[in-house]
Amino acid sequence: MKIGIDKMAFASTDQYIDLTELAEKRGVDPNKYTIGIGQDRQAVVPPTQDIVTLGARAAQKLLTPEIARQLSTVIVATESGIDNSKASAIYIKHLLGLDDYVRTVELKEACYSGTAAVQFARGLVTLNPQESVLMIAADIARYGLNTPGEVTQGAGAVAMLISANPHVLAIEPTSVAYSRDVMDFWRPLYATEALVDGKYSTNVYIDFFKNTLARYQQRTGRRLADFAGIAFHLPFTKMGKKALEAVLQGRNDEVANRLRAQLTASQTYSRQVGNLYTGSLYLSLMSLLQNGQVTPGDRLGLFSYGSGAEGEFYSGIVQPGFANYLSDVAHDLAGRRQVTVAEYEQLFNGQLGMREDDVQFDTQADGAPFVLAGQKDHQRIYQRQ
Known part of the structure; x- marks a missing residue:
């Protein structure tokens, strides 16, 4: 089912x-x-x-x-x-x-x-x-x-x-969650504005992406070539680019260039709205579906991150007629x-x-x-x- x-x-x-x-x-x-x-x-x-x-x-x-x-x-x-x-x-x-x-x-x-x-x-x-x-x-x-x-x-x-x-999107069974107690971003009960160590948080985000993706690949045997695109949590759009490049490591082949192009498509709406916190990944997904090169049957990766910190990587298969339901x-x-x-x-x-x-x-x-x-x-x- x-x-x-x-x-x-x-x-x-x-x-x-x-x-x-x-x-x-x-x-x-x-x-x-x-x-x-x-x-x-x-x-x-x-x-x-x-x-x-x-x-x-x-x-x-x-x-x-x-x-x-x-x-x-x-x-x-x-x-x-x-x-x-x-x-x-x-x-x-x-x-x-x-x-x-x-x-x-x-x-x-x-x-x-x-x-x-x-x-x-x-x-x-x-x-x-x-x-x-x-x-x-x-x-x-x-x-x-x-x-x-x-x-x-x-x-x-x-x-x-x-x-x-x-x-x-039909969500596939395998997902990898990863959590550690770190203080990269938090908001005490008495504060309306968040406290953040920006550079540290970026490094933790990249580390969590690499760890969850690697474990996902170990468990499924899938490679980057198996993804039509990857949607990232985007507190700011440059964050997703930094994480993707940390995995691509300078590759300039067809797969790497496709993932870069799809990332750009996924950033379109976030560039116009800003940070949605919990909704940022899913606005990225909507942007990829509406602005990227996506067809039914494609596999998309999703990387979720929350400071403090927890991350998860999972995947889903794009369904026929998806554009009519966005x-x-x-x-x-x-x-x-x-x-x-x-x-x-x-x-x-x-x-x-x-x-x-x-x-x-x-x-x-x-x-x-x-x-x-x-x-x-x-x-x-x-x-x-």
Whole structure:
């Protein structure tokens, strides 16, 4: 029985900042951002949006009444949780109007937990093949204004339906997970911005990719030539290039050049949005499927990484008609509005964050289907528009 990704959809905010303009305001050579980091634009988050509204917006694109009836579980993978106890999945389930007899849970392990959610969902579908699982990877990456990590911020959500007989990607049985206790990136409970050792984190990421890929190859006997492409977790797009080149080691043959070209295709959307944390790998996968040279029957590799740290390498087979089961990411990105650096800074500082006072946001300017209207008596107030 095939089990895997049946449908995929992406949602981000309706605003972005141009990183060339940001570089000029910060007194930095724009090439450092656009070439050195590999980012062109970055999603800007208004106070009326958070992981719940973004996750619900992405998931809404997948759902039909029939699909909703088949859902057994909603899993939200995030490191931008809005409550230390209550799962964001419960809020999303309510906004989507799903049946109360649906399991809801939130998973955390930095950027890796989206992959954990996929694997857990596979297990649930194996037990009950007639049911489906809605997995949502939603995050807002924050490092602070005028900080070294500012250029690797971003926001968005990828929603996926995991089911039997999938239409997008049939996940193969072999996967390799690898974890070690390292402090390359973390966010204490009292902080709204992450702490990161950037160079160390990059080295750990590359090391985890090499280790998981090598073990996968040992267990399956497969070579790089067996992959039409590899999708990477992309906190910034240059990270995936560094990992791939660490394995290719200067090769210039047909296989190496094909993997490089497919990597470029997989980076297209991330260059326009920025870091999605848990959703970055799966936006990379959507970008590869929509911008790369991919045909049904191709095998794709997926490398997931979360600081702290955990990585996993697994693979899947592209299914016939896959293109019809992906939301139109390029169309959504083309419809966004550019904001100035001053507007971006104002919106960044206007986020609800960890404030405990009552707040009421003006939602009139936000045309999204779901909004965060504010906070009252320590409870976030969400609305459907």
